[in-house]
Amino acid sequence: MSVTLLLVILMGVMYSSGVYLMLERSMTRVVLGFLLVGNATNILILVMGGGRGIAPILGDGASVEDFNDPLPQAFILTAIVITFGVSAFLLALIYRSWRLSRADELEDDPEDLAIAERDAAVEEELQHPDPHDTEVDHLDELSAAQELGEKGEEE
């Protein structure tokens, strides 16, 4: 039994476009990507089950080799149900997110933003040190950083 090349190519295309979409920030695209990757996996299971054959049990006098393998199809059915349920949940989640923020895009992580802002602030202070600015909370830290910077320059 041979495997259809067309299915393999289709699977590859679906995997690559699905992964591309899942890397997007827009949550709707993430869901579309998930559907593509999920169905590509289903095709992978189908391909792994072997090539074409007649339906099992029903073959009149057919030999075992002529039958299609039914087990992967049972796997696919289960996987389809799971994918369906999860996509429904994801859509509800997107809708909720839309209601909350009026945006489809995944928000930035507040922790990441805080770190980025802190680094930017320190950088800013380092490049334009203001000798009259005494209000800075992290004065110790800034002067330490400045010393480090000066050392670096000396070297």
Add this chain to the structure above:
Amino acid sequence: MTALIPLVVMLPLIGAAGALIAGKRQRLQVIVTVVALVAVMVVSIVLLIDVDATGALVMEVGGWAAPVGIVLVVDRLSALMLIVSAAVLLAVLLFSVGQGMADGDSETPVSIYHPTYMVLAAGVFNAFIAGDLFNLYIGFEILLVASYVLMTMGGTGPRIRAGVTYIVVSLVSSLLFLASIAMIYGALGTVNIAQISVRMAEIHPSVQLTLHVMLLIAFGIKAAIFPLSFWLPDSYPTAPAPVTAVFAGLLTKVGVYAIIRTETILFPGNALGDALLVVALLTMVVGILGAVAQADIKRLLSFTLVSHIGYMIFGIAMGTVAGLSATIFYIVHHIVVQTTLFLTAGLIERQSGSTSINRIGGLLAAAPVIAVLYFIPALNLGGIPPFSGFIGKLALFNAGAEQPSWLVYAVIGAGALTSLLTLYALARVWNMAFWRPADEVEQYESALLDQLTEAPGENNDSEGKSSPTLMIAATAGMVAISVALTVFAGPLYALSSRAGENLNGPSNYVDLVFPEGVE
């Protein structure tokens, strides 16, 4: 006796259905779920006693023999995991009942919470008894889908944001797992774990390696192993306290359990042992460095969770009976202690309205009971003798010293360092939140602390509430279990060793499923 095995999955599912029907009647819902979990607990105790005497139990579902039908396998490792999970699930359920009744359920709609929680329990139990790779996948999916709902419960902004990260990462890992199952079926023509183990030797080593790596990546995401651990500290802290506690205790351990099965039965021979050692080292060190930098107790605990997964991977990576026994003991210890600490964090949040150690102080005077409930598991996690954390780490290091190589010694060193840093991070929480007088909180300023980040979305609504007795009692129960693990460490370690013996080579497992040999 084998008839009892499906009960551990059936009972929580029946409980979920009952809780859903009970819907609006809260008290009835609570009774149904508690009864179901207590019943599972009794069943797992009976199973453990029986399995420890006879070695293992195998159930052929529907009466179909092994390669054709689905098998459920309970050996000592499974039984031990079942019993610990049931205990943890029950304690956290009682905690959440106490919290829900006191809070008026503004954030956790009770009519959904209980059924979902029971479905999560069914998924966890199913994963522990699966003797079939596809059934294991189903167990994972059941618990993951339930966890998506619990994670985003209430639908507030931060929870949705954290939930999206968590869900997308989990979906990727599930799809990877499904793709590996497909490839294993393509290569070997079976998904029965025992039969895979027998046929694996027949295929080319490079194909074996591909399948091995794919499964490890899929399970590694679930177990939160560095570098696949980034999602955990971002998503866990935003969920409600009891949900975080049960996720932290159980979900990552299901991943670790799957890795144990992968390494001992599917791919024996420890082909990736060295790679796993490196990963274990990095998981420990990177995780704990993250914890040291946190000012929020829940985030800090999430990072310690990641870092301590490293110890378990270390034991698995050694691939010896001693290493596996120590890992099993460590898993039991860590499930209990990590859950307890998250429950205590929930108590702290209720008591002081915040989990940021910059904002709270004087808890020792205000709530001495919570202080005790924090102090004992904190010392335990940090590995202070004589607690079970110390025993587990010592057993791991001992197992490492039995097969000396520079890599193993490096991991042992990293493990000791991680242990110290865990103690440092937890002691800082103690100093700031409990030891420091409350009136210092306003004045206290430090450049270092200003830099530390706080978890998003904390609310100060619940400031100054005292905690309901049931919440305290549930947490105290967990602390009591963790102390009992120390007191009865001898028998428990003996049991872990017997469980580790069972995992010595795949032949034990294969003989269980195919007593008359494989054709």
